[in-house]
Amino acid sequence: MEAKPSTANLVDKIVVPGDVVLDLSSMTNQTIKLGGGLRQECDSVSVIKAGKLRFSKPNKYWVESSQKRYVPCVEDTVLGIVVDCKADNFFVDIRGPTIAFLPVLAFEGGTRRNIPKFEIGSLLYVRVVKANPGMNPELSCTDASGKAAEFGLLKDGYMFETSTGLSRMLLSSPTCPVLEELGKQLSFEIAVGLNGRVWVNAESPSTVVLVSNAIMNSESLSAVQQKIMVDKLLQRIK
Amino acid sequence: MDTRLANTWRLTVNEKRFIETALSSGIRIDGRNPFEYRKLSIKFGREDGSSEVQLGQTHIMGFVTGQLVQPYRDRPNEGTLSIFTEFSPMADPSFETGRPSESAVELGRIVDRGLRESRAVDTESLCVLAGKLVWAIRIDLHILDNGGNLVDAANIAALASLLTFRRPECSLGGEDDLEVIVHPPEEREPLPLIIHHLPIAVTFGFFSSESLLVIDPTHHEEAVMVGKMTATLNANGDVCAIQKPGGEGVLQSVIMQCLRLASRMASDITKKIKDAVETYNTERALRKIKRHPTSITLDGSVNLKEKLNEPSGHNVVNELSRKHLEKPRLASAENASSPGNNGEGESKSSNFGRSSRRDGATSNFVGGAASWDPYSRGVDSDFLKASLASRGTLTPKKKQQDPTGERKPNESKPEESPGDVIPTTSAMDVSETGVHKGGEKTLKDAVKPKHKRKKKAFSSTADAS
Numbered sequence: 158m159e160a161k162p163s164t165a166n167l168v169d170k171i172v173v174p175g176d177v178v179l180d181l182s183s184m185t186n187q188t189i190k191l192g193g194g195l196r197q198e199c200d201s202v203s204v205i206k207a208g209k210l211r212f213s214k215p216n217k218y219w220v221e222s223s224q225k226r227y228v229p230c231v232e233d234t235v236l237g238i239v240v241d242c243k244a245d246n247f248f249v250d251i252r253g254p255t256i257a258f259l260p261v262l263a264f265e266g267g268t269r270r271n272i273p274k275f276e277i278g279s280l281l282y283v284r285v286v287k288a289n290p291g292m293n294p295e296l297s298c299t300d301a302s303g304k305a306a307e308f309g310l311l312k313d314g315y316m317f318e319t320s321t322g323l324s325r326m327l328l329s330s331p332t333c334p335v336l337e338e339l340g341k342q343l344s345f346e347i348a349v350g351l352n353g354r355v356w357v358n359a360e361s362p363s364t365v366v367l368v369s370n371a372i373m374n375s376e377s378l379s380a381v382q383q384k385i386m387v388d389k390l391l392q393r394i395k
Numbered sequence: 396m397d398t399r400l401a402n403t404w405r406l407t408v409n410e411k412r413f414i415e416t417a418l419s420s421g422i423r424i425d426g427r428n429p430f431e432y433r434k435l436s437i438k439f440g441r442e443d444g445s446s447e448v449q450l451g452q453t454h455i456m457g458f459v460t461g462q463l464v465q466p467y468r469d470r471p472n473e474g475t476l477s478i479f480t481e482f483s484p485m486a487d488p489s490f491e492t493g494r495p496s497e498s499a500v501e502l503g504r505i506v507d508r509g510l511r512e513s514r515a516v517d518t519e520s521l522c523v524l525a526g527k528l529v530w531a532i533r534i535d536l537h538i539l540d541n542g543g544n545l546v547d548a549a550n551i552a553a554l555a556s557l558l559t560f561r562r563p564e565c566s567l568g569g570e571d572d573l574e575v576i577v578h579p580p581e582e583r584e585p586l587p588l589i590i591h592h593l594p595i596a597v598t599f600g601f602f603s604s605e606s607l608l609v610i611d612p613t614h615h616e617e618a619v620m621v622g623k624m625t626a627t628l629n630a631n632g633d634v635c636a637i638q639k640p641g642g643e644g645v646l647q648s649v650i651m652q653c654l655r656l657a658s659r660m661a662s663d664i665t666k667k668i669k670d671a672v673e674t675y676n677t678e679r680a681l682r683k684i685k686r687h688p689t690s691i692t693l694d695g696s697v698n699l700k701e702k703l704n705e706p707s708g709h710n711v712v713n714e715l716s717r718k719h720l721e722k723p724r725l726a727s728a729e730n731a732s733s734p735g736n737n738g739e740g741e742s743k744s745s746n747f748g749r750s751s752r753r754d755g756a757t758s759n760f761v762g763g764a765a766s767w768d769p770y771s772r773g774v775d776s777d778f779l780k781a782s783l784a785s786r787g788t789l790t791p792k793k794k795q796q797d798p799t800g801e802r803k804p805n806e807s808k809p810e811e812s813p814g815d816v817i818p819t820t821s822a823m824d825v826s827e828t829g830v831h832k833g834g835e836k837t838l839k840d841a842v843k844p845k846h847k848r849k850k851k852a853f854s855s856t857a858d859a860s
Contacts, residue, residue, distance in 0.1 A: 238405050248400075256401050278408040293397075315413040315424065356409070362417035370426055 168212045172220060176204045179218070192219025193230060223322020227352035229253045229288035234308075236316065236350030237283050237296065239275045247275060249283065252318070252352045255293045259283060263297040265305040273310075280311045280356060282348050311348060314358030315365050321353050323376045335375040338387035339368055367394065402488050406618045414619045418607050423616070425451075429609045430656055435664070437555050437671040443585070443679075444560030448552040451613065452542025454486075457552030458535045459560040463577070466522070466529040474521020474529040478507045478553065480536045487541035498545075505638050506536070506550050509594040509627035513635035516557060517589035523565050523575055530562060532588070543613035546625050550596040551668060558593075558672045561585035594635040595664045596627045597657035601643055608649065610656065624650070626657040630665040 167178055178195065179202035191197065194206035195218055204210070208222025227235070229251065237249035240256060247259040259281070261272050275281070287295040300306040327333050327349045332340075336347070345359035345368050355372060359365045371390055375383045414424060421429060433451030440447065444459035466473060480503045482490040490496070495503075510516055521530035534556065536549045564583040568576045600612035601622035612620060622642025627635040634654060639645070 238407055240400065240405070250401060250403075250405060254401060255397055276408060278406060278411075280407045280409050311409065313412065314409055316407055316409055362413065362420055362422050365413070366417065366422055366424055366426055369424070 167210050172204045172210050173207045174205050177201045178204060188216055190217040194220025223320045225320050227252045227321055229285050229294040231285055231288050233285045233351045235352040236354035237281050239277055239279045249296060257294040257296050259296040265299050280316055282308050282311055311356050314356050316354055316356045317369050319353050324349050324351055324353050334380040334383040335372055338384050342391050404488055411619050415602055432611045435667055439559055439675045444556050446552050446555035448548050450548040453548045454540035455548045455552045456537045457556040459556040460533050461562045462531050463528050464531040471526040472522045473518040475531045476511055476516055478503050478534045482538050486538045502546050502549055505546050505625055506553050508636045509596055513594050515590055515592055515594050520589045528575055543617050544598050544611050547596050547598050554593050555668055557588055559675055561587055592629040593665050594627045594629050595661040596625050597660045598625045599653050601645060626654055628658050628661045630662045632658050
């Protein structure tokens with residue numbers, strides 16, 4: 158396969174496995190970071206996962222696709238469900254191919270004396286620390302510097318599952334249109350995990366139900382359509 | 396083991412609490428109100444007797460097949476009905492291949508009880524040779540996606556496939572009339588089953604708080620609820636079966652309330668099923684007609700080389716006309732024109748398109764078997780022209796009437812009419828079978844069997860010619 162002359166052609170376009178994205182022989186003395194979905198073969202970088210090719214300055218490339226399955230990646234923030242408690246690990250289900258471990262001490266100010274007690278089925282907002290293929294991923298309830306930073310147990314509210322693409326859209330900046338429109342009229346709290354899990358909490362159950370259904374229906378809509386949908390929903394409530 | 400642990404679906408504590416709190420304010424997570432069903436869609440496959448039902452996210456396919464077998468020793472005159480379920484692992488991570496789980500057996504049993512104990516399917520009409528050969532009807536239900544409330548959806552799938560299933564026609568022949576000849580569909584139009592009524596299953600979910608009750612629980616609600624009950628009723632208000640497998644105790648008043656709600660739901664769902672089946676039958680008839688486009692000349696000469704498929708056109712007519720008139724109008728549109736022309740039944744109604752039948756609204760009807768004469772000589776061209784003139788819209792499509800085709804609308808009617816009509820229908824069918832032997836089409840076949848109800852003697856004007 159011949160290498161594409163310029164990568165700008167393929168950025169933000171749909172690529173399939175086998176497409177050659179970068180020709181390294183033409184770029185010298187540059188450091189390029191490859192994210193998920195790309196692989197280096199000698200002098201070229203080719204795609205191994207179907208999706209859209211993305212580029213972020215200064216030098217990061219990756220392939221983005223929306224799936225219901227989640228593949229754990231380092232530094233992802235996800236929502237996990239506690240499955241079991243062992244002596245030095247909590248077993249947490251993060252919707253990946255294997256169960257992840259959350260060390261008992263991975264909390265801010267965590268010592269052997271104040272190990273938190275989570276009941277089975279609790280929902281946690283955690284960060285992925287290690288994610289090697291074939292091994293169980295490791296999680297942490299602190300950020301890189303050791304502070305709590307909003308990680309930990311999520312109380313009340315309602316959780317639902319969507320595809321990974323939708324959760325990425327919800328986390329994008331500027332704020333995703335659905336959330337913006339909903340936020341103008343309703344007040345609610347939301348936690349989005351990159352593994353496709355979303356947690357919503359609000360004062361009244363009807364708000365929660367409204368927000369959840371609005372988000373679930375907004376996956377395939379464009380920005381304008383999302384605004385229209387939310388407007389209609391809110392009008393019906395009034 | 397690790398993958399299984401990873402793939403299990405889990406309910407969070409948050410969801411459980413939220414579903415119950417929301418329900419106490421009368422809100423369900425998908426926005427329905429507690430006594431509302433999800434969107435129901437019923438589709439059919441190309442083959443008779445295959446249906447696909449979607450109730451929200453729950454997706455079920457049903458297939459009905461028939462086989463000739465020996466009857467049970469203690470019931471030599473009745474056919475058999477059996478239900479098989481298949482819980483495919485793609486429907487839910489907790490379903491496994493191999494031995495059916497408890498819920499799988501329970502589902503099969505509920506659907507079976509609803510159909511068998513209430514005698515919804517007429518098994519006596521499935522008898523071909525008493526004591527030797529009967530039809531064994533087998534219903535296969537495949538669960539494709541578990542979105543909650545499998546029982547209701549499976550029941551609807553079973554009913555929809557039973558209503559559209561057609562079994563081959565059998566006749567007795569050979570020496571001594573003891574040999575059973577099964578006619579292939581090309582030779583004789585296959586017959587529908589006789590279904591007296593439609594037992595609809597309605598499932599209720601109970602929650603830890605006493606007054607909380609929902610209809611048609613979703614998968615999440617099923618994980619949270621503490622008790623459930625399935626009531627099988629039909630549109631007439633008869634309770635066919637009730638199933639409450641363990642769980643929390645329920646007050647008697649709540650049960651009565653559930654039954655009342657269920658009867659309301661049952662009539663809605665019955666209507667939906669019947670509409671879907673009607674559409675399917677119309678399409679089916681259309682399909683058969685399209686295959687054999689033949690032209691007809693208006694001066695009354697008729698092309699006798701009809702194929703069996705044509706008659707189904709009459710089915711359509713009958714189905715359609717049934718909607719407009721109370722009595723099914725078989726046959727010739729000629730009948731529609733004037734009450735006196737009884738015998739016109741045998742004329743070539745093939746001249747008249749479906750549309751004409753619809754407005755035709757035959758007020759008179761061709762009498763019972765006794766009064767038609769299969770040996771009539773043919774169309775009276777003058778009469779034909781007169782009727783054509785009296786009609787507005789005519790599509791000169793050619794349709795040959797085949798009496799066997801007529802039986803279809805007749806037999807499907809029993810589901811709407813009370814039981815007493817059915818025995819007569821079956822009796823009529825038997826007598827008619829006697830009349831039509833073999834596949835050769837002659838003018839005889841043009842004669843439509845009279846609708847059973849109007850058997851009361853019509854003036855035996857008989858011949859149109």
